Each structure stands twice: as C-alpha cells, then as structure tokens.
Amino acid sequence: MVPPLATSIQGILTDKLTGFINVNLMKKSEDLQSLSIFDNSTYFDELQMLKDGASWRPVNLIVFGVAVIQSGLTLIFMLSLLARYNWWIAIILFLVMIPQSLSYYRIQQQAFETMVTRSKNARKLDYLSSLLLDRKDAKEVRLFNMFPTVISRYINLFKDTRKDVDQIRVKQMYASSIFLALVVAVSGYGFYWFASSVSQRTIGAGALLMFISVIASVSSSLATIVEDSSLLYDSLLWVEKYNRFEKYHDDFKSGTKQVNGNVNQIQLVHVSFTYPFSKKEILHNINFEINKGEKIAIVGENGSGKSTLIKLLMRFYDPSSGEIKLNGKNLKDYDLKDYRDNLSATFQDYSRFKLSLLDNVSVFRKENMERVKVSLDKAGLNSFLKDKNISLQTILSKEFAGGVELSGGQWQKVALARGIYSDAQVEFLDEPTAAIDANSENEIYKNFLVENEGKTIVFVTHRLSAVKYADKILFLQNGKVQGFDSHKNLMKSNTDYHDMYNLQKEAYV
Numbered sequence: 319m320v321p322p323l324a325t326s327i328q329g330i331l332t333d334k335l336t337g338f339i340n341v342n343l344m345k346k347s348e349d350l351q352s353l354s355i356f357d358n359s360t361y362f363d364e365l366q367m368l369k370d371g372a373s374w375r376p377v378n379l380i381v382f383g384v385a386v387i388q389s390g391l392t393l394i395f396m397l398s399l400l401a402r403y404n405w406w407i408a409i410i411l412f413l414v415m416i417p418q419s420l421s422y423y424r425i426q427q428q429a430f431e432t433m434v435t436r437s438k439n440a441r442k443l444d445y446l447s448s449l450l451l452d453r454k455d456a457k458e459v460r461l462f463n464m465f466p467t468v469i470s471r472y473i474n475l476f477k478d479t480r481k482d483v484d485q486i487r488v489k490q491m492y493a494s495s496i497f498l499a500l501v502v503a504v505s506g507y508g509f510y511w512f513a514s515s516v517s518q519r520t521i522g523a524g525a526l527l528m529f530i531s532v533i534a535s536v537s538s539s540l541a542t543i544v545e546d547s548s549l550l551y552d553s554l555l556w557v558e559k560y561n562r563f564e565k566y567h568d569d570f571k572s573g574t575k576q577v578n579g580n581v582n583q584i585q586l587v588h589v590s591f592t593y594p595f596s597k598k599e600i601l602h603n604i605n606f607e608i609n610k611g612e613k614i615a616i617v618g619e620n621g622s623g624k625s626t627l628i629k630l631l632m633r634f635y636d637p638s639s640g641e642i643k644l645n646g647k648n649l650k651d652y653d654l655k656d657y658r659d660n661l662s663a664t665f666q667d668y669s670r671f672k673l674s675l676l677d678n679v680s681v682f683r684k685e686n687m688e689r690v691k692v693s694l695d696k697a698g699l700n701s702f703l704k705d706k707n708i709s710l711q712t713i714l715s716k717e718f719a720g721g722v723e724l725s726g727g728q729w730q731k732v733a734l735a736r737g738i739y740s741d742a743q744v745e746f747l748d749e750p751t752a753a754i755d756a757n758s759e760n761e762i763y764k765n766f767l768v769e770n771e772g773k774t775i776v777f778v779t780h781r782l783s784a785v786k787y788a789d790k791i792l793f794l795q796n797g798k799v800q801g802f803d804s805h806k807n808l809m810k811s812n813t814d815y816h817d818m819y820n821l822q823k824e825a826y827v
C-alpha cells in the first residue's frame with residue numbers, strides 16, 4: 319500500500335477503534351450493577367491490560383494481518399520460482415520455517431502472559447508514581463517525606479518486572495539466531511548446488527543470479543511472516559481477553575417487576591452476608607422491617623456492618639442467605655433500575671465529581687435550576703448562592719480553569735444536596751454529617767428528618783444526639799442486631815445501648 323495512504327488509514331482506524339473499545343468497556347461496566355466485581359483484584363488487572371492495549375492492539379491486527387498476507391504471497395511466488403529449478407531446495411526452505419515459527423509463537427505467548435501477570439505490578443507502579451505526582455496525597459507525602467521510600471520501591475518493582483521480560487527477550491534472540499542459522503545452511507547448500515549446476519552448464523548463469531535474489535527475498539519474507547504473525551497472534555490473544563471481558567457476567571440479575579412508585583415496606587428476613595472473594599461473614603441473621611415514612615437510625619461501633627447493610631438495602635449486593643423483601647416480594651424480582659429510581663443516598667465515601675456545581679447536584683438528571691438552589695439551601699449551602707465567585711456552572715476542582723476548591727464540610731453538603739434534589743421516596747444517609755459543624759448538623763437533621771413527613775429515611779450515625787429524630791433505632795454489634803426499637807425503649811431495655819448513649823452524652827457535657 320502507498321505509505322502516506324497506509325499511515326492515514328492506520329491513524330483513522332486507531333482513533334476509531336480506541337473510541338469504540340473504550341466505549342464498549344464503559345458500557346460493560348454499566349451492565350455490571352453489583353459492586354462485587356470491584357472486590358476482585360483480577361478485574362483490575364485485566365482491565366488495566368485491556369485499557370493499555372485499546373489504542374494499538376486492534377490496529378495491530380490489521381497492520382500485521384496485511385503484512386503477513388503480503389509476505390506470504392511474495393514467499394509463495396519466490397518459492398515457486400525456485401521450484402522450477404530445484405523443488406526439494408524450495409521445500410526444505412519452506413519446512414525450515416515451520417518448527418521455528420512454532421517456537422517463536424510459544425515465546426510470544428509467554429511474553430504476552432508475562433505482560434498480563436506483570437499488569438499486577440504495572441498497577442502498583444502506576445499507583446506509586448501517582449502517589450508522588452498527584453494532588454490528592456500531596457500533603458501527607460510531603461509531611462512524612464515519603465519520596466525516598468516510594469521512589470526506591472518503584473525502582474525495585476520496576477527492576478523485578480523487567481527481569482521476566484528480559485528473559486523472554488533473550489529466548490526470542492536465541493530462537494531468531496537458530497532460525498537464521500538454518501536458513502543460512504539451507505541457502506549455502508542451495509548456492510553450492512546452483513553454482514555446481516552452472517559450472518556443469520546444466521543450467522544458465524542467470525539462474526544463479528535468480529537464486530541469490532530468491533534467497534534474499536525468501537529469507538526476508540520468512541522472517542516477516544514469522545515475526546509479524548507472532549505479533550498478530552499476540553494481538554489475537556488480546557482480542558480473546560477483550561471478548562472474554564465483554565462476555566463476563568456475574569450471577570447478579572435484575573428482575574422485571576415494576577415498583578410503580580410504591581416502596582411501602584422493606585423487610586429483611588434471616589439475612590446473612592459475606593463479601594465476594596472474602597471468607598468472613600459480616601452480617602449474621604438480620605431481621606427487621608422498614609415501613610413507608612419511617613425514620614430509622616442505624617448505630618453501632620466501627621466495622622459492625624452498618625454501611626454493608628445500606629449496600630444490601632440498595633441492592634449493590636445480594637444477601638448470601640435469607641432474603642430482602644420489597645412490599646412482600648423478593649427484591650431480586652424487581653427491575654433494579656426502577657427500584658433504584660425510588661432511592662437516594664448520601665454515602666459515607668460520597669463522590670466529589672470534578673464537574674460543575676450544577677452537575678454535582680443534578681448528576682445528569684433532569685435539570686431544574688430552582689430545585690438545585692432549594693437543595694443547596696436545604697443542605698446548608700445558602701452562602702454559596704450569595705457568593706459572587708461561585709455560580710452553578712463553577713467547576714468544583716482547581717484542576718480545571720476557573721475551578722474552586724471546597725472544604726470537606728462543604729463537599730459533604732454538596733453530596734447532601736444531591737440526595738435532596740432527587741426527591742426519592744427512600745433516602746439513605748450514611749454518616750451524612752461527619753464533616754459538618756454542629757449548627758449545620760442540627761439544621762440538616764431537621765430538614766431531613768422532621769420536615770420530610772412522607773419520606774422513608776434510613777440513616778447511619780455515630781452522633782447519638784441525632785437518634786432523637788428517629789422513630790426506631792437498629793443497634794448493630796459485630797454484624798448482629800442487638801436491638802430494634804425506639805430510643806426510649808432501648809434506653810430501658812438494652813444496657814449496651816444505654817451505656818453507649820450515656821458515654822457519648824458525658825463526653826459532650
């Protein structure tokens with residue numbers, strides 16, 4: 319093909335395929351609605367490799383495919399020319415290619431597998447470099463002078479990773495040398511045969527010149543075929559991994575039943591739960607129910623399973639045993655997206671999108687400026703609405719031009735505004751005020767829990783002062799329900815709860 323044309327076609331294909339594959343990877347992520355895939359480190363390894371190869375591997379299929387076909391045709395033509403004089407030299411030359419090609423393929427496969435296992439290290443290497451280069455960890459990295467250790471860890475890991483690859487390279491070099499030696503031996507013999515035939519005048523002198531050019535062309539075509547087809551094979555292995563990823567599905571399926579806007583009751587019946595790829599059971603035989611309009615507080619020590627319970631209620635995971643029922647039917651029977659449309663949440667590890675204030679609140683749902691403003695106001699951010707330097711279009715990150723940096727508490731309020739904006743029937747709040755000052759905290763709880771009559775609200779809190787707003791409190795200890803009742807009743811009937819509440823009360827007085 320004409321080189322400039324080939325270059326531009328290759329450029330266009332590279333762009334299109336990169337876009338196509340990355341979009342497909344993102345769409346695949348949309349299919350995987352459970353969080354279980356994120357508990358599997360192999361997922362990150364495979365994804366890293368697929369993302370890294372997205373821009374060039376598929377194009378290699380075409381580039382090397384075309385090169386192999388071109389060299390194959392040249393080879394056949396040249397060998398048939400040679401066969402006209404001496405067919406068995408042509409056959410021997412051809413046979414030399416087979417074992418060498420096979421061994422080359424094997425090495426190439428090893429090189430590919432090394433790269434795949436290496437991707438575990440590649441991710442670690444990426445992480446180590448971003449630790450020192452990114453803004454996120456800049457403060458602690460500098461305070462604790464993490465530079466020398468991180469750099470030396472990077473260098474050691476890099477050396478380790480290179481070791482395997484270098485071994486493969488050496489093998490490749492040996493295989494190429496043996497291949498070359500065989501070709502030289504066969505060609506040498508061929509040259510001897512042609513030269514003797516010319517001296518005995520059984521063939522003309524021109525045949526010797528033809529033999530020399532055939533040998534040059536055959537050996538270069540053979541080398542191209544073997545090398546390019548092994549690179550082609552390498553790209554095919556990548557495509558195979560990509561297809562496997564595309565076909566990947568977990569056991570997590572959406573049902574078809576519609577919620578029809580009625581989340582009247584959510585019931586947990588003998589629910590136990592162990593995270594995927596983990597052995598330890600986190601929740602044990604949980605039984606309780608939430609009725610429409612109720613305000614339920616979940617309290618308990620760190621690690622007692624409060625956030626895990628919220629994840630199950632939102633169906634990010636399914637229980638390992640027992641069932642969660644929505645309006646009397648198994649939650650798994652319901653259309654997942656439809657169910658989640660009825661929910662809203664402010665997570666403990668809420669997202670800080672590097673997008674505009676408007677996007678951060680509306681998150682691509684139907685935009686309604688007035689409602690965004692009301693949500694910000696209810697979340698305690700009315701100061702934002704008066705600030706001349708902040709508009710709804712302002713990007714909430716200094717990494718982008720004109721962006722602003724928010725404080726931890728302001729970020730949490732933006733996350734709360736996002737929850738308020740949705741106006742969903744059921745609201746989950748996982749430690750919604752951890753970073754918020756006492757005055758705002760009170761206001762927020764009032765806004766959420768007192769002035770939200772019809773809404774069902776489940777909130778996790780360590781601040782026991784907030785439990786006064788709850789109809790019922792679920793008291794968790796080591797993944798077990800220790801009590802489920804009103805604050806008043808628990809204070810009377812549950813000594814652990816009573817002690818925990820009083821301890822915190824004393825700390826504040």
Ligand SMILES: Nc1ncnc2c1ncn2[C@@H]1O[C@H](COP(=O)(O)OP(=O)(O)OP(=O)(O)O)[C@@H](O)[C@H]1O
Nearest residue numbers: 357593596600618619620621622623624625626627
């Ligand atoms: N993805 C996960 N895979 C395996 N174990 C996990 C995972 N996420 C959490 N855990 C474990 O589950 C347990 C409960 O965690 P969870 O976040 O539910 O506790 P919590 O009560 O919300 O704690 P906190 O008050 O500190 O927020 C912890 O021991 C934690 O290590």
